[in-house]
Amino acid sequence: MPYDPSAFPPFAVTVDLVVLTVRKHALCALVVRRGEPPFEGQWALPGGFVRADEDLEAAAGRELGEETGLRSQEPADDAASVRDPGAHLEQLATYGTPDRDPRMRVVSVAHLVLAPDLPTPTPGGDARGARWASVTSLLASEDQGPEDVEVGPLAFDHDRILADGVERARSKIEYSSLATAFCPPEFTVGELRRVYEAVWGVALDPRNFHRKVTGTPGFLVPTGGTTTRQGGRPAQLFRAGGATLLNPPMLRPEV
């Protein structure tokens, strides 16, 4: 088939963001309220158009900064991760069903962001209404009654994008050190365990968990400090080590 650059069908390309964090022992996602039709007033995932000369990942990072003030840090530049609450960013999947946007043909490249709990309850930036909502309430709203009435079904196909992102996060922390992206720069083993418990929605044995993560070489490096911010006996503080793969993987208990 000969290639005719002037005859390609025109598409709009956007990035949508599944921004996840752990707050109060629950997995939460960032949602924004739409200011214009379609789906005006409804909640949606943050996102926006890719600019004409902008890389996809750069567009996702830009939108992330505009909505939350976060900065993604994929290649961890030296000690930048200490002074700045960075976040993990990766491409999730692309959604391009012809009628997913009633106005025009839009292909959206969704990205997944894992961020530590932010000091600001409501993320700042130029976002109109933005809030954290627990993913259980967001994902349950399709089938069951309105558990959290404030956020109904999300706009467009964002419920599915969110579900895909949550599933990706749940499976990826099994075999990688990605769960540390939910933690502040320095954290305890117990705090890391509560991340796993929140993301998976299960209870883990603290003793076995401790042995597992401290026994994997390169996964955690002790900083020397301790803290009692969780109460009880002082706990050692750790930073994420260089190891990005967790082998053997963390085992997710049966549901």
Place this chain on the structure above:
Amino acid sequence: MPYDPSAFPPFAVTVDLVVLTVRKHALCALVVRRGEPPFEGQWALPGGFVRADEDLEAAAGRELGEETGLRSQEPADDAASVRDPGAHLEQLATYGTPDRDPRMRVVSVAHLVLAPDLPTPTPGGDARGARWASVTSLLASEDQGPEDVEVGPLAFDHDRILADGVERARSKIEYSSLATAFCPPEFTVGELRRVYEAVWGVALDPRNFHRKVTGTPGFLVPTGGTTTRQGGRPAQLFRAGGATLLNPPMLRPEV
């Protein structure tokens, strides 16, 4: 930021295919020779434009059929998998670096296809020049000398897309039953083992492999027949069972 549908930057959206199969104990990818500039005469991954009213996965399936005559079979319709050599198709990733195509801004949604070894050595269809090339020769051509001079570096960023697809296939057969997609409808345990060995490039213990795959409930279902097409003692024939997840996973030996 107000939404102006008439002002979005125009993008071309394509699908590119990483079609993998196992031939003669080697993992091979389908490549086509480009007939026009840019990269005229160079080899590339098969692909093409997404039509104005076409789903992304449908576009990938259509291109697959045009290039190979294969049909994807994601939702395995009853016994269709028996009479037709189906193939596994899934979305891989999206590539949209601004200058990846010198002519215009092109965002390509790459898909991964795993297919059984086809009876036709050179895939038919409307493809000009199409051939299978071993991924080791394709991926080695960047660094080392031209091991297989006929296929040099691939056009555009297709070397990277291919590498991502191969890595996805290698990791996914660890914990899923996806390796059966490389096999004909009925196959032996030894044939399945040779798929793993070709994809991973390692040797596996035939006895332990046999116990592992036959001992996982729902993974393989015996058809009752036997074959001696590999020589030696007749081997039982199996079909892929309903189980799509392999737990505990197949362990990939250290390299």
Place this chain on the structure above:
DNA sequence: ACAAAAGTGTTGGATTTACACCCATGA
């Protein structure tokens, strides 16, 4: 003293690995 969270030790069961050994066919 007590509660709470952090850690260590130990034991039984499951899984993996390595390899000895037997089975059924074609040449």
Place this chain on the structure above:
DNA sequence: TCATGGGTGTAAATCCAACACTTTTGT
């Protein structure tokens, strides 16, 4: 009979789940 691949048995090493038990703080 021999080569070839298919398949079963078994013992050592390893890994994981469960839980008793000790440590160190705040109240």
